[in-house]
Every structure is written in C-alpha cells, then in structure tokens.
Amino acid sequence: MRKSLCERLIAVVKLNPYSTPRSYTIMASNGATPPVTVQSLNPKVLKCEYxxxxxxxxxxxxxxxxxxxxxxxxxxxxxxxxxxxxxxxxxQKPITFFREVLALCDHPALLDKRETNTLFSADSIKRALMILDQIPGRATGAYSHSQGIKGLRDTIASGIEARDGFPADPNDIFLTDGASPGVHMMMQLLIRSENDGILCPIPQYPLYSASIALHGGTLVRYYLDEATGWGLEVSELKKQLEAARQNGITVRALVAINPGNPTGQVLAEENQRQIVDFCKKEGLVLLADEVYQENIYAPDKKFHSFKKICRSMGYGDKDIPLVSFQSVSKGYHGECGKRGGYMEVTGFSSEVREQFYKVASVNLCSNISGQILASLVMSPPKVGDESYDAYLCERDGIxxxxxxxxxxxxxxxxxxxxxxxxxxxxxxxxxxxxxxxxxxxxxxxxxxxxxxxxxxxxxxxxxxxxxxxxxxxxxxxxxxxxxxxxxxxxxxxxxxxxxxxxxxxxxxxxxxx
Amino acid sequence: MRKSLCERLIAVVKLNPYSTPRSYTIMASNGATPPVTVQSLNPKVLKCEYxxxxxxxxxxxxxxxxxxxxxxxxxxxxxxxxxxxxxxxxxQKPITFFREVLALCDHPALLDKRETNTLFSADSIKRALMILDQIPGRATGAYSHSQGIKGLRDTIASGIEARDGFPADPNDIFLTDGASPGVHMMMQLLIRSENDGILCPIPQYPLYSASIALHGGTLVRYYLDEATGWGLEVSELKKQLEAARQNGITVRALVAINPGNPTGQVLAEENQRQIVDFCKKEGLVLLADEVYQENIYAPDKKFHSFKKICRSMGYGDKDIPLVSFQSVSKGYHGECGKRGGYMEVTGFSSEVREQFYKVASVNLCSNISGQILASLVMSPPKVGDESYDAYLCERDGIxxxxxxxxxxxxxxxxxxxxxxxxxxxxxxxxxxxxxxxxxxxxxxxxxxxxxxxxxxxxxxxxxxxxxxxxxxxxxxxxxxxxxxxxxxxxxxxxxxxxxxxxxxxxxxxxxxx
Structure with missing residues (x-):
C-alpha cells in the first residue's frame, strides 16, 4: 500500500515538474535570492511562443x-x-462616423460649441449625446462597471439580436480590450493544470497556443482539412478528443475560429450544427472566435454566429456553455489600436459567472473608447441617418x-x-x-x-x-x-x-x- | 532511502494540492467532460479575492x-x-488640454478644418500634430509596437529624466492599459509555483494579493507600522523575508507602494535608500508602485522615484532589477477609464527582457488613446504654451x-x-x-x-x-x-x-x- 502510494506520487511529480520544491536548489550561497535569469523565469512563459x-x-x-x-x-x-x-x-482609413463619435466623447465640451455643428455630422452628435447620457456623470474618464458600461452593453445586445434573430442579454456581455484579454480570461478560468486540454484548430491563430502555454494547459490539436478548403471535420475532433482522453487529459473546451485565421474559410451552417452537437455531447465549452464576422468575400457564404446556430437548434442558455469573442480590430473598420471588443458568455451557472466577474474586476474595466467603439461597430449608422451613405460607401469600399x-x-x-x-x-x-x-x-x-x-x-x-x-x-x-x-x-x-x-x-x- | 524519497514526495503533494492528477476523478459516467462548476474552475481563480x-x-x-x-x-x-x-x-473634470489632444488624434480630419482653430487651443493642435507624426502612417487605429509607440516612449523617457535628473531609455518603457496589466505581467514572469513569494505591504492594494493568487505564488506579508504613520521598517522586511525563507519560499520581489495605497503615506528618502539596499543585498526585484506620484498633500513631503534613489546611490542599470509602475488613472488627471500607463523596466539582462517583450506581444499592444495620454501626463503644457495657465489652474485646483x-x-x-x-x-x-x-x-x-x-x-x-x-x-x-x-x-x-x-x-x- 505504502509502495503504491509512493509510486503514484512519483507519477504526480513527473507529470508536474514545477511542483519540485525549488527552494532546495536555487538559494544563492550568500543566502540571497539569485539574480533573475531566463532559467529562473516562470517556465510557462518560456514555453509560450508568438x-x-x-x-x-x-x-x-x-x-x-x-x-x-x-x-x-x-x-x-x-x-x-x-x-x-x-x-x-x-x-486603410478609419470609418468617419466612428471617429466623429469618439472625438466628441473624448472632449464633450465640443458639444456646447456652435462650430461643432459644421464640423461633425448630425447623427454623430446625436450618438455622442446618447452615449454620454448612458455613462454615469458623462464621465468618459471614469472606471466603468467591470463588464463595461451598461448602456453600451444594451446597444451591443440589440446588435446581436438584430444579427441573430434571437434574444441577447446585456448582462452576458463582458467588454474587453480587444478579443485577446477575453481569450486569456477563459483560459485562466478553465485551465487548472497541464492535465486540462483545449481543442484548437491547426493551423491556428497563435494567441491560442500562447495563452494555453501561459496558463499551463495542454493544447489538443485538431487538424483542418486543407484538401476540402480547410474543412472542420467532426470525425477529426472525435479522434483527437479520444486520444487526449486516453492520455489522461480532461478536454475542457473547443476553440472554433470562424471565419478562419490563418485559413480564411467560412464554416457551413450544417458543419456548425455538428460542432455544436459534438460540444454538447462531450461536455465541452465552445469558445467561438468570431472576430472576422464582417469579413466575408465569397458570395455564396454567410456568417452565422454559433449562438444563433445553438438557438436555432433549440439549445437554450442552460444547454451549452458558449463564449463568443468579437473585436473592433477586424471587420471593415480595423480599429486594432483602439483595443475594443467583447465576449458574450452564455450557458454557465450564476456561481461560475460570479467568478468570471471577479476576474474581470481585478483589472477594473476595459478602456472606455474601446467600449464605445464596440457599441458603434454593433450599431452603425442606419438608413435615414445623415452619415449612412458615407458610412456605406466607406464600408463597402473597404x-x-x-x-x-x-x-x-x-x-x-x-x-x-x-x-x-x-x-x-x-x-x-x-x-x-x-x-x-x-x-x-x-x-x-x-x-x-x-x-x-x-x-x-x-x-x-x-x-x-x-x-x-x-x-x-x-x-x-x-x-x-x-x-x-x-x-x-x-x-x-x-x-x-x-x-x-x-x-x-x-x-x-x-x-x- | 526509498522511504525518504516517498516522504519528500508526500511533502511536495501537500505543498501543491493542484498537482493531483484530476483526470482520474472528474470524468463523467458517460465519458463526457462534466459541466463547468465553481469546483472545477482553476483553483487559483477561486483563491483570488478583490x-x-x-x-x-x-x-x-x-x-x-x-x-x-x-x-x-x-x-x-x-x-x-x-x-x-x-x-x-x-x-472631477478632466484636464482640458489632454482631452483636446485626444479628440484631435481620434479624428485627425479635424486638423484640416478652419473651425478647429477656434475650437481648440493652439498648443493642443501643435501637440496632436506632433503625436500624429510620431505614429507610423498617422494611424491611431493601428496596433503599435508591442511596447508602445516609439515617439511616445521618447516623450515619456524625457519626462522621467526631467523628473529624476537621471537618464531614462525609451526602450525600457512598456506602455500598458493602466498599471494593473503591468503588475500581472511581472507576477506572471516571476512566479513559478507557490514556492515563489512576493513581499507585499500590509495593508496593501488588493491587486497585489489578487495577482499573486491568480499566478499561483505566495504573498509574503510585511506590516507597515501604523504607529509611525505607516512606516516601512527594514527590520520588519528582514524578519518576514527570513521567516518565508525558513518555510522554503524563494522570495523573488518586493512591492513598495509610494505614495501608499490604502495608507496614504509618502516614504522618506532615507527610508527608500534602506529599501533599495535591502533589495540589492537580498537579490530581490523591486516592484515600485508609483502611480500616486503626483498626489502629494503634505507640504514637507516630496515624491522621489525609486529609480532616482537607486541612481543617486550610484546603482546603475546592472546593479538592481527595478520596475516602476505609472498610470494615467491617478495623479490630478484621474483618467481611470482611459486605461493608460507604463512600466519602466531596468536592471534585467537582455535575454530576460526578450521574455518581457514576448509576453507583451501576445496581447499585441496597449490602447493608443491610453498611450497618448501617458505621454501627455509625463509632458504636460509648459510655461509659454497657450494652455499653460488653464492647465495649471485645473491641476492645482484639483x-x-x-x-x-x-x-x-x-x-x-x-x-x-x-x-x-x-x-x-x-x-x-x-x-x-x-x-x-x-x-x-x-x-x-x-x-x-x-x-x-x-x-x-x-x-x-x-x-x-x-x-x-x-x-x-x-x-x-x-x-x-x-x-x-x-x-x-x-x-x-x-x-x-x-x-x-x-x-x-x-x-x-x-x-x-
């Protein structure tokens, strides 16, 4: 009995090399902590590549x-x-309407000046006023709610509803500094050790491998099929999941990037349904990287959000944990430097959601200009707005x-x-x-x-x-x-x-x- | 011998409860991954409080x-x-000059309009043009260099030089979305396991305890002395460091918050010198939270950066690893929602710095408005500038x-x-x-x-x-x-x-x- 326990412990230490008590070995001779070297940095950082x-x-x-x-x-x-x-x-030039609104929100004193009416479009002024009214005290320089300004989340939720034809809840939205911090947050929450795995497409956007490495998990590769235009086959998902499980890995989530990065494919609706069923059956969180949702070039292809697919299959909020990432960096707007984005988080218990909220709180909030831009991206000018024609021309031109x-x-x-x-x-x-x-x-x-x-x-x-x-x-x-x-x-x-x-x-x- | 190894392994597992191979126990009966519950989240997240x-x-x-x-x-x-x-x-109202510059950089088309000269101060226009010239292609919507826009880092380095009277290198500046991501980054780099400790003041700003918990390290408390106005005594530092070392903890860094949060004290120069010598002797990285450097109310107190203290003691870049955090959220400007800040990183080898750069790269860059604001905070209007009197009145009023x-x-x-x-x-x-x-x-x-x-x-x-x-x-x-x-x-x-x-x-x- 004793021997068998000892053997199990040896296995544990082998599995987790970082659990060796380092203090036995790295104390300098004078008792001081030795200097920081690459070898003494967090090995997860060294493992990470970008x-x-x-x-x-x-x-x-x-x-x-x-x-x-x-x-x-x-x-x-x-x-x-x-x-x-x-x-x-x-x-590439920014969309004029978006920048008008940002400038007015950055310097709201402009809204009291007569000249502003000749310098800015009428709907940018109207939108800036609306946004300022949504911000407590009109304070664009204040920390917001940890999930982002409620009024902006309302706008985003409406945008999602208009896109999908299914309800969206502003309380499910977490505004983030671009999509990357949202991805990191999910990895941080889900990964407990190198025994936890995340299914990722290969080829993949290296944020995923980097983030999994930084959080100490295991990247579980599934290969996209180049011969069928980078097809995502469920048979391949099953094969890799089983292999990982046989190696003692608990696979916690599946990353799907649609449209694909670096591969540029747009998933077919039927394929998305199969992926959803696979995640449902296998108990996986579906991490849907949908930051290229506006970038569709093939006339016969259309973007469908995974949330829309789930809901159209009859899966409600209780049925499948799903996180959809969106960013202001991509699309036709390409506002990478503004670091705006959001994740829509559905299908988790309220206790788990509290932990998401806590982690978001530690960083206080995402930047307010990025938050505003995320709301604009999900609610651009509409027919009849003064900026609409110019907006359409800029967007479609790009x-x-x-x-x-x-x-x-x-x-x-x-x-x-x-x-x-x-x-x-x-x-x-x-x-x-x-x-x-x-x-x-x-x-x-x-x-x-x-x-x-x-x-x-x-x-x-x-x-x-x-x-x-x-x-x-x-x-x-x-x-x-x-x-x-x-x-x-x-x-x-x-x-x-x-x-x-x-x-x-x-x-x-x-x-x- | 065998027994003694086994006992050591038992000790290791006790030290690190997360190293138990979880995959043996948490597989659901149908073979699927069980649903995400609070209990199945990363235990480091559960441990974190804010x-x-x-x-x-x-x-x-x-x-x-x-x-x-x-x-x-x-x-x-x-x-x-x-x-x-x-x-x-x-x-509290934002500083007008800062917001003028931000608005112009957000919507550079304004700079071509005649009305702009009546709406904006002459020096805000000049500054916006200068900043736009520092940004490749004037693209305020593009990802920047992972450390931030070079020209803005030049401005910040000049601001540090003017503040300290010692040289500052723009290549040592990492622009961040507020100070918090910089703190997280340092914890991520330094903490390998719960055997690594970070000396933190008690009371402390809970970002530190939260970040150490999230990265799986050990908070090593040192108590500020309330009776002497929250004094930071080196004898207390020594005592806690020794105790931690005796418990097998490798203490890697010391956090000093000056001016203090939540305690509001301003460290005396002599005290800072003792702290620097302590870090030098004990091989600790000095993490200097200096985000309140502009907020000094006691007429007999003055802020001295730890970098200035180090250099004035004759310690150069090779002698002591030091990270100074600054933020646009605090000071008289209080631009929390803009999420701007920087860390000045000195005293690490170029190989270690490459790892810092890699981690910064994974998140691409901090938001450009926050970057611009960080440069403005470190280089506000000067005597003779049109905005100077208004700026001084706003700043001193606050x-x-x-x-x-x-x-x-x-x-x-x-x-x-x-x-x-x-x-x-x-x-x-x-x-x-x-x-x-x-x-x-x-x-x-x-x-x-x-x-x-x-x-x-x-x-x-x-x-x-x-x-x-x-x-x-x-x-x-x-x-x-x-x-x-x-x-x-x-x-x-x-x-x-x-x-x-x-x-x-x-x-x-x-x-x-």
Whole structure:
C-alpha cells in the first residue's frame, strides 16, 4: 500500500515538474535570492511562443531601419507588411462616423460649441449625446462597471439580436480590450493544470497556443482539412478528443475560429450544427472566435454566429456553455489600436459567472473608447441617418477592395510552381501551401531554420515582403505554408505579386530537385 | 532511502494540492467532460479575492437601484462612493488640454478644418500634430509596437529624466492599459509555483494579493507600522523575508507602494535608500508602485522615484532589477477609464527582457488613446504654451481641493470615539483604525461577517456612504480599519462627515461595552 502510494506520487511529480520544491536548489550561497535569469523565469512563459511578432518581424524592422539610414542598401524600396492583420497600419482609413463619435466623447465640451455643428455630422452628435447620457456623470474618464458600461452593453445586445434573430442579454456581455484579454480570461478560468486540454484548430491563430502555454494547459490539436478548403471535420475532433482522453487529459473546451485565421474559410451552417452537437455531447465549452464576422468575400457564404446556430437548434442558455469573442480590430473598420471588443458568455451557472466577474474586476474595466467603439461597430449608422451613405460607401469600399485583393493574391499563389492556395472566403488571410524542394529543406537545416522560415526570410531579404511561416500557426508535419494578409494597399498588390513571382522562380531555380 | 524519497514526495503533494492528477476523478459516467462548476474552475481563480469591487459595492449598487425605483425608500438620498479611486465618477473634470489632444488624434480630419482653430487651443493642435507624426502612417487605429509607440516612449523617457535628473531609455518603457496589466505581467514572469513569494505591504492594494493568487505564488506579508504613520521598517522586511525563507519560499520581489495605497503615506528618502539596499543585498526585484506620484498633500513631503534613489546611490542599470509602475488613472488627471500607463523596466539582462517583450506581444499592444495620454501626463503644457495657465489652474485646483478634503476627513475620523487616523500625506485614501466594542464584534460574528465588514455595511445602509473594510487590504490581526477615499466632491464632504459622525455615535451607543 505504502509502495503504491509512493509510486503514484512519483507519477504526480513527473507529470508536474514545477511542483519540485525549488527552494532546495536555487538559494544563492550568500543566502540571497539569485539574480533573475531566463532559467529562473516562470517556465510557462518560456514555453509560450508568438510567431506573429517573432523573428521575421525583427528582421523586417532591421531592414526598414537600414532603408531609412541608407536608401538603396537593399534591392527594394520599402518593407511590405503582409504579416499581421493591422489594416490601418497599411493605409486603410478609419470609418468617419466612428471617429466623429469618439472625438466628441473624448472632449464633450465640443458639444456646447456652435462650430461643432459644421464640423461633425448630425447623427454623430446625436450618438455622442446618447452615449454620454448612458455613462454615469458623462464621465468618459471614469472606471466603468467591470463588464463595461451598461448602456453600451444594451446597444451591443440589440446588435446581436438584430444579427441573430434571437434574444441577447446585456448582462452576458463582458467588454474587453480587444478579443485577446477575453481569450486569456477563459483560459485562466478553465485551465487548472497541464492535465486540462483545449481543442484548437491547426493551423491556428497563435494567441491560442500562447495563452494555453501561459496558463499551463495542454493544447489538443485538431487538424483542418486543407484538401476540402480547410474543412472542420467532426470525425477529426472525435479522434483527437479520444486520444487526449486516453492520455489522461480532461478536454475542457473547443476553440472554433470562424471565419478562419490563418485559413480564411467560412464554416457551413450544417458543419456548425455538428460542432455544436459534438460540444454538447462531450461536455465541452465552445469558445467561438468570431472576430472576422464582417469579413466575408465569397458570395455564396454567410456568417452565422454559433449562438444563433445553438438557438436555432433549440439549445437554450442552460444547454451549452458558449463564449463568443468579437473585436473592433477586424471587420471593415480595423480599429486594432483602439483595443475594443467583447465576449458574450452564455450557458454557465450564476456561481461560475460570479467568478468570471471577479476576474474581470481585478483589472477594473476595459478602456472606455474601446467600449464605445464596440457599441458603434454593433450599431452603425442606419438608413435615414445623415452619415449612412458615407458610412456605406466607406464600408463597402473597404470590403470590396479586400475581396479583390484576396482574389488577386490567391491567383498569384496558385500560379507559382509547387504552391497551392485555398480561397479566402473570409477573414484577412491566405495560407498557401508550398512544396519545397529537398535541396531547399536541406539548406534550411544547415541554416538551423524550419524550411518555411528559411523561405520567408529569403523572400523578405530579396523583396521586402513580410509573410509569417506556417510553422508559427501549426501545420500537418512535413507540409510547409505561410500566412499572407490581404491588407496591403490595392495599388501595391501588383508589385507584391511580381516580386513574389520573380523571387519564387529564382528560389526554385536555385533549389529545384 | 526509498522511504525518504516517498516522504519528500508526500511533502511536495501537500505543498501543491493542484498537482493531483484530476483526470482520474472528474470524468463523467458517460465519458463526457462534466459541466463547468465553481469546483472545477482553476483553483487559483477561486483563491483570488478583490475587495474593492466586492460585497460592499454590490450592496451599494442594489441600494442605488432602490433609490432610483423608489425615492425615499432609504434614510438617504444618494450613494456616496468613498470606496474606489475613481475621481471622474465623482464629478472631477478632466484636464482640458489632454482631452483636446485626444479628440484631435481620434479624428485627425479635424486638423484640416478652419473651425478647429477656434475650437481648440493652439498648443493642443501643435501637440496632436506632433503625436500624429510620431505614429507610423498617422494611424491611431493601428496596433503599435508591442511596447508602445516609439515617439511616445521618447516623450515619456524625457519626462522621467526631467523628473529624476537621471537618464531614462525609451526602450525600457512598456506602455500598458493602466498599471494593473503591468503588475500581472511581472507576477506572471516571476512566479513559478507557490514556492515563489512576493513581499507585499500590509495593508496593501488588493491587486497585489489578487495577482499573486491568480499566478499561483505566495504573498509574503510585511506590516507597515501604523504607529509611525505607516512606516516601512527594514527590520520588519528582514524578519518576514527570513521567516518565508525558513518555510522554503524563494522570495523573488518586493512591492513598495509610494505614495501608499490604502495608507496614504509618502516614504522618506532615507527610508527608500534602506529599501533599495535591502533589495540589492537580498537579490530581490523591486516592484515600485508609483502611480500616486503626483498626489502629494503634505507640504514637507516630496515624491522621489525609486529609480532616482537607486541612481543617486550610484546603482546603475546592472546593479538592481527595478520596475516602476505609472498610470494615467491617478495623479490630478484621474483618467481611470482611459486605461493608460507604463512600466519602466531596468536592471534585467537582455535575454530576460526578450521574455518581457514576448509576453507583451501576445496581447499585441496597449490602447493608443491610453498611450497618448501617458505621454501627455509625463509632458504636460509648459510655461509659454497657450494652455499653460488653464492647465495649471485645473491641476492645482484639483490637488489643493484634494488636500483640503483629506484634512477635513482626517480630522473628522480623529474626532470619532475609538477611531484614529494617520495623515494622508499623498495618494487618495485615508485608512483609519476603529476600535470596535466587543459587543459589535460579537454581533458581526453572529452575522457571519468580519467586524469591519459588519460596520461598513451598517454604515452604508444607514447613510449611503460606501467605504471598504480593512480586511480587504489586510491589517494586523485583531485590528479593524476601513479605507475611505478623499474623492467625493468638496461640497459633499460636510454631509459625509455629519452622517458618518451621527452613524458612529449611534453605533457606539448600541454596542459600547
């Protein structure tokens, strides 16, 4: 009996290497705590990777500095950032109505001035007044309720109702500084140890792997099927869930990214129903990353929120725990720097919800400009409003241009030797596969780099085009990809295509087997 | 030998109850993951407490709803929030210059309009143009560098240099959404397990205990000496450090809050030097919460940053790891809702700094309005600027009024039977001690509440005045306190004093031993 207990304890310590009492080993000889080194940092932090801002970006920043200091020092004039979903950094203009409202809420004294009526649209003034009336004391500089300003949550809930045709409760909304802090919060709540797993798509947006690593959980991969346009097959979900459970992992949640990042697919309604049933049957929390809900380019595709799917299947609030993430960073507005967003949290008991609230409270509240913007995104100008025509023109101009850019880049990738690229049905990315010659893979090995990283760095050094290697997002072992955003200004797309084509041809000529 | 290993392992498991492999026990009978319950959430979350937005605030919100629905339903007309450092929620006006600049940066199209010159001060226009020029592509809606916009960090570094008289490096600045995310980040980096401890003052701002709990570390308390005006004695630090080390805790950092929250003291320069030497000798990271650096009311006191103290002692960047937190939420500006702030990180190796950068990158960047505001706070209008006189009038009006309010409330507390209150030399709080009669303590026990919570709830129900019980901040066992902000509008202070006095008299009459 004693032996068996001891053996179990040995197993526990092996499972959790961090539980070794470190104080026995790391005391400095003079009794002081030894200096902070990388080795003495939280190992969860060391384990975390975040490719979107990784090595490629550092190289790009260095090249940019070179170009500024010594124009002509490289065979290109500028760095073309196709690595990150950051539209306004690439020249996309903000929606005028949104910025008018923000400016008026930032400096409400403007509302008392006559000149304001000539400088601002009538409906932006009306909206700013409405929002200020929703804020206790009109204090846009005060901490709000930990979930966000109630009146803004009312507006967002109405927007969700209008989108889905099903009721939404403002008390289910937690406003957040972009979607990322919401994702972290859910990981923090659900993950107890490395025995807790989260099912994530591969390829995935690396926020998920990073956040799971930071909170000490286990990433349980499910692979999207590239051959069927990055299809999300329930058979694959089942297979990976079973395998994880056999390894002693309690799988607590499933992440679905729709439209997909980095893969750009839009899930079919029937597929979403299968995913919901799978989560219901297996007891999983459904974490629905729906931040690209406005970015749909394929005419035959439509966005359906997972909440709408659940409700249309007859599942009510008690039936399935579901968290839907939305952000002001994406869509046609692309207000990344404003750090606004929300999560709609349904299907948890009130006791569990109290814990969500407590965690939200520790950070007090999300930023008020971001909160206001989240309400605007979910309730833009309507027919009859003074700004409506201008808004529509700005919005559709952006979305139509993104659709054109997606098509041009998709065609360009598909015309390259050994490259195949699925359609970008939505989101802001293409994730082409590249079949690299063995010689190139060998050259990469010699350079101690993953083969896709090697290609991406060569591309960057030759053309100034920045794309993120697929290994940062995960891919089927032995395949190579990169993520390319569709965001560079439309007039620069032809140059990107031609530089990419020239580089690729010369790369293949160098390495072709 | 075997037995001794087993005993060690038993000790490990006792130390870390979370390391038990949960997957053996929590699988539901049908094989599905069981539903999310409070018991199945991350136990670190359950352990975390956050008093500032706890029970008292819930009761206050309910009373406020009552008053709105049924005016006259309580013996007071309004809720007087003295519980949270949220100046603008209590009517404090924002600094005009700051808001002008924010509005112009939010809607840069205004800068092309003639009317703008009559609506905005000349220096706010100039500053907005300067800031826009510092932002690549003038894109205030784009994600920035993960540490924040370089030009804004330059401005902040200059502000620090002007404040301290020692150099500051913009590469040491990490802009954050208020100070709280910076504190969380440091805890995340430093805490590996419950064997890692952080020395924190008691009483403390509960962000620290909450953050340490969320990251699974151990709070190592050191007590501030109430008898010497909440003095921070190095002998006490030594005593607690030794005790923690004897319990197998690796103490990694010391938190110093200066000016103090909730205690309002301003550390003397000599005391700060002792603290620096203590951290240096013991190998501790010094986490300096300096968010109240502008809030000094005692004419004989002055704020000195810990960085200035270190440098003036001859300690350079290599000698001592130091993180200084600053926020736009406090000071005279009180822009809590804007969620701006920064941490200045010095004394770590470049490899460790890379890990800081990586963690900052996972959340992309802090919000740009908050970033801009942080630069404004560290570089307000100067002599000769059009806004200077108005700015000075607004700033000094607020600070002088806060000083008067602090004195009035301090005197009021000291006039109450059994209550003694140290001076608020700085920050925004008083932390009076109340000697509660035994009968009151017994009544609290019967109501299953801490005695100070019992008092605070009775006070709230009788008067509408909201104060946070001392137990939320920590206090010497057997003593009772509450935290009262000095923020209610000056014209409401007399009513608060009179209601508090009446309540206290009647409470003491009810319970006097």
């Amino acid at each position: 490719a979107v801002r990784g090595e490629i970006v550092s190289v790009a920043q260095k090249l940019q500095q070179d170009l500024q200091a010594n124009p002509g020092s490289h065979p290109f004039q500028e760095i073309l950032y196709c690595n990150i979903g950051n539209p306004q950094s690439l020249g 979305l139509k241009s993104l659709a054109r850019r997606a098509k041009t880049l998709e065609d360009a990738f598909n015309s390259l030797e050994g490259v195949s690229c699925n359609k970008a049905e939505g989101a802001m990315y293409l994730f082409p596969q590249i079949k690299l010659p063995k010689k190139a893979i060998k050259a990469a090995e010699e350079a101690k780099k993953a083969a896709d990283t090697y290609y991406a760095i060569r591309l960057l050094n030759a053309t100034g085009v920045v794309m993120v290697p697929g290994s940062g997002f995960g891919q089927v072992p032995g395949t190579w990809h990169f993520r390319c955003t569709i965001l560079p200004p439309e007039d620069k797309i032809p140059a990107i295509v031609s530089q990419l084509t020239d580089f690729h041809t010369s790369f293949m000529n160098e390495f072709r087997d | 008093a500032v937005r706890g029970e008292i605030v819930s009761v206050a919100q309910k009373l406020q709803q009552d008053l709105q629905a049924n005016p006259g339903s309580h013996p007071f007309q309004e809720i007087l929030y003295c519980n949270i450092g949220n100046p603008q929620s209590l009517g 600070l002088k009024s806060l000083a008067r309010r602090a004195k009035t409330l301090e005197d009021a507390f000291n006039s109450l039977e059994g209550v003694s209150c140290n001076k608020a030399e700085g920050a925004m709080y008083l932390f009076p001690q109340i000697k509660l009669p035994k009968k009151a303590i017994k009544a609290a026990e019967e109501a299953k509440k801490a005695a100070d919570t019992y008092y605070a709830i009775r006070l709230l129900n009788a008067t509408g005045v909201v104060m946070v019980p001392g137990s939320g901040f920590g206090q010497v066992p057997g003593t009772w306190h509450f935290r009262c902000t000095i923020l209610p509008p000056e014209d409401k202070i007399p009513a608060i004093v009179s209601q508090l006095t009446d309540f206290h008299t009647s409470f003491m009459n009810e319970f006097r031993d």
